[in-house]
Amino acid sequence: MPSGSLPQRTPAIVGNWKLWGTRAQAADHCDRLLALLPDEGRRPAAVGICAPFTSLDLCVEKLSGSGVGVYAQTMHQEESGAFTGEVSAPMLTEIGIDGVVLGHSERRQFFCETDRALQEKVAAALAAGLRPILCVGETEDEREAGETERKLRHQVQEGLEKVESERLAEVTIAYEPIWAVGTGQVATPEIAQDAIAFVRALVADRAKEAAERIRVLYGGSVKPDNAAAILAQPDVDGALVGGASLDPESFARIIAAAAP
Template identity: 50%
Template sequence: MFAGFLASSIGEESTVDVAVFPTSLAVSGVADIMKDTKIKVGVQNIYPADSGAFTGEISASMLTELYIDYVLVGHSERRQLFGETDAQTNEKIKAILKNGLTPILCIGETLEERKANLTNSVLERQLKAGLMGFAKEEASRVIIAYEPVWAIGTGVVATPDQAEETMKYIRQFLAGLYDGDFAESIRILYGGSIKPDNFDSLVAMEDIDGGLVGGASLLESFVQLVAIARNHA
């Protein structure tokens, strides 16, 4: 099982934070494998209500009995394919924080929005709505993941300079929402066609704190990505 391979290959590393996000059917089994390692486990989505008639959904409160630490929120596929709104993303973050878990808020622009010079306004909207109603202390528990939609699963990756420019803008905007100390301390990840041959130059950038890895996380090369991150820790 791939989870067992990761546990034996990088499970004892402690210099960087590593988390895996299996499908819902595999979460329990993977969490059990990882519980005695340094690797954390997250889920790809939750429903914001703790209980109710929501057939097929998983609530954040259901996860508290498992070895779960993280929850992805607002991934572009959730937004585009399932119509998830900024308001729904905000509700999910509230539920995640209430249950003691860490949300990873995904933000990013489409190719059309980038070509129309709307990148900054799109990110501002997503950040402002996603963090609406959260005091600085609550918001500091959120991790931001910048994933340009045009780079997800396409093989196209933002250049280090493109990614750094956008990440720096994100920090500036967050400083305006809260303050400079908050903007400096919050973790911001880059996602979008990350591979061992491009990750080193990305994570070397000042404002990129790590990666949210897609397809490469399903391959043995994920171990290489962890090693690269460790070199920059």
């Protein structure tokens, strides 16, 4: 599908705080970020933050009416049960959460999340009215072995298996090459474009219209000094930002870089 034929999609810049922030720090971060952002109608991108569970309700309160979305960093696929330490989709919607990040490489690596479990989580999030951000990406060894497309095909097809074709565009996909997550390495704009165009083509195999509407973000050491070049790529619809999102000034500069 030629990129030039795609309709304009509003970019999204989402900050993933990971394991960071007391409630006091979260409150201060929200206040500082809002002071730096233009009004919602003048922003070049939709904006979201992913806070730890302990600060989600506070962020919802602080960001209410601002147009900044609040996302969880994971959730369980079941609504209730003997799953110690887990949080369900209805629990998140009850406190006003907008969406949830699913399948981040750190969740896959350190908490053994599988593609089969993630397809259940994506479906559960949609059923509860949450906007899922499904993360996919290859390791350095897989890239060097020429296995990037095989890995992306498997993760995308498995992750979206239980999503009806007419709802595919409600999912956001984040391409995060694992070798660039938290390492300081960053994919070149060309690498990001090629991988994300491939992801979009995979969605088109299911539903062409959905592929034209779905957002596909880039994640992996995004910073103010490299954001503009990445976001300028025709198939890149925004960024899932890690460490650089912890500083409101840095995050605001990345958001500004989404301007055409």
